[in-house]
Amino acid sequence: MSKKAMGLAMVATLGLGVLAGCGSANKPAEQGNNKPAAEAPKLSGTIKADGSSTVGPITEAVAEEFKKANPGVQVTVGISGTGGGFKKFTAGETDINDASRKIKDAEKKAAEEKKIEYIELEIAKDGIAVVVNKENTFVDKLTVAELKKIWEPDSKVKKWSEVRPGWPDQEIKLYGPGTDSGTFDYFTEAINGKEKASRKDYTASEDDNTLVKGVSGDKGGLGYFGYAYYEENKDKLKLVPIDNGDGKALAPNIGNIKDGTYKPLSRPLFIYVSKASLQRPEVKAFIKFYIENAPKLVKEVGYVPLDEPKYKELLTKIQ
Template identity: 60%
Template sequence: MKSLKATGAVVLSLSLIVGCSSNANQSGGNDGGDDLSGNIKIDGSSTVYPITQAVAEEFMKENPGVQVTVSTSGTGGGFEKWTQGETDINDASRPIKDEEKEEAEKNGIEPVEIPVAYDALTVVVNKENDFVDKMTIEQLKKLWEPDSKVETWKDINPEWPDEPVKLYGPGTSSGTFDYFTETVLETDGKSRTDYTASEDDNTLVQGVAGDKNSLGYFGFSYYLENKDKLKPVKIVNDEGKAVEPSIENVNNGSYNPLSRPIFIYASPKVMERPEVQAFIDFYLKTGNELVEEVGYVKLPEDQLKESKEIVKEATKE
C-alpha cells in the first residue's frame, strides 16, 4: 500500500480538528434521534457524492428532525460556495487549493480536511472497443496533454485503428480533473480542451457508452454502476504491470498512480452546531462501512483509529 500510506500520512495531519465524536454526548451524537433538528447543506465533488448521499440517507433515518441536502457542482464549484459560507460541508476529490483556503479564511472559515475514503480514478472505453486493453501513463499523457496532436487511435498506438478518438472528461471545476492533470499530465490544471466536458459523471458515462470510438475518465463508483455499458482500461503501474481498477488493487497499492484519497471539508464554527457535529461523527463511524457499498475503498482500520485519536486530542480544550 505504498501510495496509500504516503498519502494517508499527509491526510491525517490535515484532519486534526475533525473529531466531533468527543463532543457527541453534548451535541446528541448518533443517539440524538428526535432531539436533533436543523438543515445541513452539502455541495461539491460528484465523485464523493455517492458516499455522502448514502451517509445522509442513513443519518436522516436515525435523525428525522435533520434535513441533509447533497448537491454536486464539482470540487471547485463547491469550494466557491463553501468559502463564502453558502454551504456547511464541501465534498472534495482533491485537497483545498491555497487560493481557496485564503478565501475561506478571509471570510472567517477555517478549513478542516476530513478523509473519508479512497477512489480509483477509472479510464474507460466503449464496451464494443476490442483493441484497447491497457494503456500507459505516457499514452494517456500524449492523448490528453495541452495542444495534443492525437486525433486517431492510431496516433497513440500504430496497431490501433485509424479512427477518430472521441474524448469525455470532467470539467475544470472538478477535483477529478485536477488530480488527473497533475498526476498524469504533470500540469497545473491544464489539458487539451477539445473534449466533451461535464461536472456530471453520468453525462460522461452516457457519452462513452454511446460512442464506439470514445474514451473517458471519472470516479470508480460510476464505472461500477455502469459496467454493463463500459469497459475499464488497465493502467500500467510503476512496476510495469497492467492493473485493472478494483477495491482489492487499491488496497494492495498496485493500482497506481490513479488511486487517490477523497475528503469532506467542514469548519470548527459550523461544527459547533449539534446536527453538524452529529453528522460528521456519523460519517466517520457508520459512513466508513457504507463506502464499499457505493463502490469506493474505505479507510484502513489503523488509519481510521489513528485519525480518531488525533481528532480526540485536537478537540480537547
C-alpha cells in the same frame, strides 16, 4: 380480652400495615418519582454539503441513513465539483465540502479572508478509471505516456491509429470531468505533470453519469472518472488497464487502490467541515454518524474504506 378478640385485633393490625406499605410503595409514583427519564432533545435543522461528484454519493448515502434516525434534520448534497464546492464553502455558504483532492492555497486564503476555519477529514480512497466503449476490441491497455499523448494540452491526436501503430483509423471521442472537478485536477497532474494542463476539445461535465453515457454511446469513446462510476456501469463500459511505465498494466480494483499499487491514479477522498458549523448539534451528530458508518457505506457505494483505526482517529479529531 378473649383469644378470638386478640386474633381479630392482630389481623386488623397486619392489614393496616400491609395497606400502609402499599400506600408507601405507591406514594413515589403518585409524586412522579418513577417517571421515565427525559428523552434527549430531537435534532432539527438543515445541513448543506456540496462539492465533488466523486465524494457526493458517499455523503448522499450517509445522509439517507442519518435521516432515518433523525427525521427532523434535512441534509442537502449538491454536486458542483470540488473547486465549485470550495468556492461556496470558503464563502460560508455550506457546512461541508466534499473533495476529491486537498484544498489549494488559493482556497485556503479565501477561507482565511472570510474567517472560515475548517477540519480536513480523509474518509475513503478511490481510483480513477479509464474506460472505452464496450464494443472496443483493440484497446488492451494504455500506458501513462499514451494517455499523456492523448490528453496533453494542444494534443493533435484525433484517431486511435495515432496512439499506437496497428490500431484502427477510427476517430477518438473524448469525455472527461470539467475544470471545477477534483478528478480533473488529479488526473491532469498525474498524467500531464501539471494540474489543469489538458486539451480542451473534449466533452466535459461535472456529472460523471453524463460521461458514462457519452463513452457507452460512442464506439470511439474514451473517458475517465471515479472507479465507483465504472463499477456502477460495468455492463456498459470496458475498463482499461494502465501501465505506469514498469511494463505491468493494472486495472483498478479495491485491493490495488487501497494499497496504492494502481499508479498513478489512486487517490484519497475528503470532506471539509466548517468548525463554526460543527458547533451546531445536528452537524456534529451528522459528522460523527458519517465517520462511524463510513466503513460500511463507503464500500456499499463502490469506494475503498480506510482501516478501522483511521476512523477512530477521525472521531478524536472532531471532538
